[in-house]
Amino acid sequence: xxxxxxxxxxxxxxxxxxxxxxxxxxxxxxxxxxxxxxxxxxxxxxxxxxxxxxxxxxxxxxxxxxxxxxxxxxxxxxxxxxxxxxxxxxxxxxxxxxxxxxxxxxxxxxxxxxxxxxxxxxxxxxxxxxxxxxxxxxxxxxxxxxxxxxxxxxxxxxxxxxxxxxxxxxxxxxxxxxxxxxxxxxxxxxxxxxxxxxxxxxxxxxxxxxxxxxxxxxxxxxxxxxxxxxxxxxxxxxxxxxxxxxxxxxxxxxxxxxxxxxxxxxxxxxxxxxxxxxxxxxxxxxxxxxxxxxxxxxxxxxxxxxxxxxxxxxxxxxxxxxxxxxxxxxxxxxxxxxxxxxxxxxxxxxxxxxxxxxxxxxxxxxxxxxxxxxxxxxxxxxxxxxxxxxxxxxxxxxxxxxxxxxxxxxxxxxxxxxxxxxxxxxxxxxxxxxxxxxxxxxxxxxxxxxxxxxxxxxxxxxxxxxxxxxxxxxxxxxxxxxxxxxxxxxxxxxxxxxxxxxxxxxxxxxxxxxxxxxxxxxxxxxxxxxxxxxxxxxxxxxxxxxxxxxxxxxxxxxxxxxxxxxxxxxxxxxxxxxxxxxxxxxxxxxxxxxxxxxxxxxxxxxxxxxxxxxxxxxxxxxxxxxxxxxxxxxxxxxxxxxxxxxxxxxxxxxxxx
Amino acid sequence: xxxxxxxxxxxxxxxxxxxxxxxxxxxxxxxxxxxxxxxxxxxxxxxxxxxxxxxxxxxxxxxxxxxxxxxxxxxxxxxxxxxxxxxxxxxxxxxxxxxxxxxxxxxxxxxxxxxxxxxxxxxxxxxxxxxxxxxxxxxxxxxxxxxxxxxxxxxxxxxxxxxxxxxxxxxxxxxxxxxxxxxxxxxxxxxxxxxxxxxxxxxxxxxxxxxxxxxxxxxxxxxxxxxxxxxxxxxxxxxxxxxxxxxxxxxxxxxxxxxxxxxxxxxxxx
Numbered sequence: 001x002x003x004x005x006x007x008x009x010x011x012x013x014x015x016x017x018x019x020x021x022x023x024x025x026x027x028x029x030x031x032x033x034x035x036x037x038x039x040x041x042x043x044x045x046x047x048x049x050x051x052x053x054x055x056x057x058x059x060x061x062x063x064x065x066x067x068x069x070x071x072x073x074x075x076x077x078x079x080x081x082x083x084x085x086x087x088x089x090x091x092x093x094x095x096x097x098x099x100x101x102x103x104x105x106x107x108x109x110x111x112x113x114x115x116x117x118x119x120x121x122x123x124x125x126x127x128x129x130x131x132x133x134x135x136x137x138x139x140x141x142x143x144x145x146x147x148x149x150x151x152x153x154x155x156x157x158x159x160x161x162x163x164x165x166x167x168x169x170x171x172x173x174x175x176x177x178x179x180x181x182x183x184x185x186x187x188x189x190x191x192x193x194x195x196x197x198x199x200x201x202x203x204x205x206x207x208x209x210x211x212x213x214x215x216x217x218x219x220x221x222x223x224x225x226x227x228x229x230x231x232x233x234x235x236x237x238x239x240x241x242x243x244x245x246x247x248x249x250x251x252x253x254x255x256x257x258x259x260x261x262x263x264x265x266x267x268x269x270x271x272x273x274x275x276x277x278x279x280x281x282x283x284x285x286x287x288x289x290x291x292x293x294x295x296x297x298x299x300x301x302x303x304x305x306x307x308x309x310x311x312x313x314x315x316x317x318x319x320x321x322x323x324x325x326x327x328x329x330x331x332x333x334x335x336x337x338x339x340x341x342x343x344x345x346x347x348x349x350x351x352x353x354x355x356x357x358x359x360x361x362x363x364x365x366x367x368x369x370x371x372x373x374x375x376x377x378x379x380x381x382x383x384x385x386x387x388x389x390x391x392x393x394x395x396x397x398x399x400x401x402x403x404x405x406x407x408x409x410x411x412x413x414x415x416x417x418x419x420x421x422x423x424x425x426x427x428x429x430x431x432x433x434x435x436x437x438x439x440x441x442x443x444x445x446x447x448x449x450x451x452x453x454x455x456x457x458x459x460x461x462x463x464x465x466x467x468x469x470x471x472x473x474x475x476x477x478x479x480x481x482x483x484x485x486x487x488x489x490x491x492x493x494x495x496x497x498x499x500x501x502x503x504x505x506x507x508x509x510x511x512x513x514x515x516x517x518x519x520x521x522x523x524x525x526x527x528x529x530x531x532x533x534x535x536x537x538x539x540x541x542x543x544x545x546x547x548x549x550x551x552x553x554x555x556x557x558x559x560x561x562x563x564x565x566x567x568x569x570x571x572x573x574x575x576x577x578x579x580x581x582x583x584x585x586x587x588x589x590x591x592x593x594x595x596x597x598x599x600x601x602x603x604x605x606x607x608x609x610x611x612x613x614x615x616x617x618x619x620x621x622x623x624x625x626x627x628x629x630x631x632x633x634x635x636x637x638x639x640x641x642x643x644x645x646x647x648x649x650x651x652x653x654x655x656x657x
Numbered sequence: 658x659x660x661x662x663x664x665x666x667x668x669x670x671x672x673x674x675x676x677x678x679x680x681x682x683x684x685x686x687x688x689x690x691x692x693x694x695x696x697x698x699x700x701x702x703x704x705x706x707x708x709x710x711x712x713x714x715x716x717x718x719x720x721x722x723x724x725x726x727x728x729x730x731x732x733x734x735x736x737x738x739x740x741x742x743x744x745x746x747x748x749x750x751x752x753x754x755x756x757x758x759x760x761x762x763x764x765x766x767x768x769x770x771x772x773x774x775x776x777x778x779x780x781x782x783x784x785x786x787x788x789x790x791x792x793x794x795x796x797x798x799x800x801x802x803x804x805x806x807x808x809x810x811x812x813x814x815x816x817x818x819x820x821x822x823x824x825x826x827x828x829x830x831x832x833x834x835x836x837x838x839x840x841x842x843x844x845x846x847x848x849x850x851x852x853x854x855x856x857x858x859x860x861x862x863x864x865x866x867x868x869x870x871x872x873x874x875x876x877x878x879x880x881x882x883x884x885x886x887x888x889x890x891x892x893x894x895x896x897x898x899x900x901x902x903x904x905x906x907x908x909x910x911x912x913x914x915x916x917x918x919x920x921x922x923x924x925x926x927x
Contacts (some may be wrong), residue, residue, distance in 0.1 A: 037808075151669065
């Protein structure tokens with residue numbers, strides 16, 4: 001790494017990094033994209049030329065320093081070049097989500113006052129044209145794919161390659177200006193502006209400086225020993241901060257190659273062909289892949305299935321230990337080696353994970369068995385915790401200290417502080433400059449000393465120093481005795497059991513926690529079928545004694561695990577019942593994205609909640625349900641309430657209360 | 658109608674001179690007269706539709722154009738010359754490609770291989786060279802593969818490139834057929850009911866592709882279609898047939914207001 005830090009003075013912007021890469025790794029690949037069935041590739045030297053031509057073309061179109069250039073489209077090398085070309089001329093790239101509707105784009109384009117947009121194809125051109133009349137400042141649009149655009153009015157519309165050609169033709173006129181502008185970029189100039197997805201209110205433009213991006217890229221690349229010969233597959237939205245850090249920040253810092261898939265549909269095939277060494281995916285992707293493998297294994301022949309099961313059992317036993325470098329007996333190691341040849345190797349190859357050295361997942365909690373499955377195969381899958389405002393990295397798991405229930409130790413250069421209400425604060429060189437044109441929100445989020453509120457509640461494990469995230473800070477409550485009440489934390493633990501579809505934990509302001517459980521009809525139904533248990537409906541299965549026994553066992557296991565956390569031991573589930581109906585968005589019990597609406601459920605099933613707390617062993621209830629055609633009906637049921645064993649531990653009172 | 662100057666369409670496209678002309682075509686099968694004394698022309702760069710109720714003789718007409726049937730009477734003029742009776746493959750070599758009403762793909766072969774067959778008329782390496790995959794055969798294969806890949810990219814079927822056609826849903830098979838026809842780089846593309854059996858979304862996709870093909874490659878297209886909405890939106894000029902006779906010819910608007918056409922579709926006693 002020593003050679004990389006040399007000449008640090010010159011490396012204060014992404015274009016400066018590009019110039020270094022072009023001279024240092026000139027002949028090694030910087031970008032690949034599958035097009036026309038072949039991986040087309042560009043070396044760093046070629047990339048520098050392409051970016052320069054585009055930057056000259058942008059000057060030719062009249063881009064000023066400080067202008068915003070919107071970039072809209074799927075991951076393509078041309079659009080990554082556009083970002084760097086924009087930076088080279090002193091403009092600020094603003095990548096947008098390509099699936100945003102025209103109105104959302106209008107808000108963002110208007111908010112940042114973009115004068116230019118570089119977009120991928122006709123679909124995006126149409127969206128921008130739809131709103132451009134309402135944008136007083138908007139001037140020119142550049143598109144990549146000319147298909148279907150021949151007949152459009154080209155006074156303010158330009159084809160990407162033409163802009164580059166014009167730039168090359170005007171080389172002598174503009175090259176001095178371009179070099180001067182690039183040279184003026186320093187550590188505090190804006191590198192990129194990213195809009196947060198805005199689940200609450202309007203999207204906010206997060207301004208990230210060169211310092212934020214380069215310092216973060218440097219620290220995180222060192223943390224995982226990223227190398228110039230690494231390969232990544234860029235398939236997550238370009239407007240997402242993670243893609244910017246992986247595909248621009250780290251790629252330009254270490255000089256590795258960014259591979260772009262042919263189309264979103266071919267992503268899995270392209271992944272297999274590239275076999276990235278550095279990979280990121282949200283938990284959902286890993287989950288889907290695992291499900292597909294399992295389904296295909298169920299359909300395979302008896303011998304294959306037996307071999308798979310046998311070696312996967314072994315992998316689960318010793319795989320993670322081998323990966324973490326813990327001592328494992330020679331016999332087990334030999335058996336694991338055999339498994340590598342028979343099962344793990346081919347499986348990893350089919351998944352495209354043969355070469356993964358560093359893999360990350362983040363965004364939401366990942367089920368332990370999913371996480372362990374990949375790790376047991378020898379894939380170094382880790383978790384990180386981050387935010388746009390932090391230039392991604394807040395905490396991440398070092399090699400050898402990986403667990404599914406933590407998000408790791410503070411990333412290099414990051415300081416973490418837990419506020420009295422449990423909210424996690426951080427301070428780092430990656431902390432964003434400001435929300436664009438929104439001083440009020442900036443002040444709310446970032447205090448004068450540079451501490452930023454994450455909005456998440458968590459705590460640091462004393463033994464290991466790892467951060468554990470519990471819930472959104474605003475969802476964390478207190479129990480009657482003041483102990484912390486984090487329902488989602490417990491619910492997530494419960495939901496990791498395949499038999500449990502949904503769980504709703506109550507306890508805010510009460511002396512103990514109780515829970516509603518929804519069984520997963522597919523998983524439990526499957527089990528019932530195999531054990532010759534006849535049932536006619538969800539309700540009947542939900543009330544079956546053996547099902548209740550199983551659920552009770554799950555809850556007791558969760559209680560034992562919750563009890564290990566001093567702060568949260570009060571959240572153990574004392575009593576539970578299995579609901580007589582599935583929670584449903586049509587009945588208003590879940591949101592459309594399948595999140596539990598705890599308050600509404602608490603009000604709707606008040607009789608059941610009361611029964612949980614008054615000590616009765618069964619309760620009769622009637623519930624109104626909405627059928628899919630809109631008709632209403634009633635379900636009547638007598639539900640059994642059970643006590644679950646809890647593990648004794650003194651709940652720690654929080655100082656603030 | 659006999660001028661060769663061409664015309665400009667409503668959306669501003671320049672249509673060229675006559676590419677193909679049917680002169681007084683009559684087609685008989687024994688005593689059945691499938692086509693009776695029909696004349697019309699197809700101009701370079703236009704989208705020409707042939708419509709008509711069931712049994713009107715549309716597919717027979719298309720088969721005459723593609724050389725599958727030899728007309729009993731009348732002449733086919735193509736690129737300014739009278740076309741002698743030809744086998745379909747000879748017609749294909751002249752730059753006429755087609756798709757079929759009921760899909761005719763090689764079900765066991767991959768999409769890629771199917772589309773490659775469309776390049777057959779452009780390959781002429783010897784059998785020895787082919788067998789050894791050496792020299793000319795190799796160069797040809799690479800060149801043709803590149804052309805095929807451009808068509809695959811154009812029709813957005815990259816994700817099914819290596820999938821056997823038999824496993825594809827109907828709408829995609831239709832698209833693969835179009836791809837194979839396009840791979841031949843035809844000057845005249847014949848589409849026999851390209852939208853038959855499709856749902857609304859598939860129809861929209863297919864319409865967009867047909868317009869894009871016409872726009873991007875300047876390919877002349879002659880299509881048969883039942884869906885009147887589609888025909889009226891897509892085509893520049895329409896020939897209407899009923900019981901083997903031509904009952905209308907003109908722009909979609911002209912045809913729409915033609916009393917004979919309305920009668921043929923709504924049904925009046927003949």
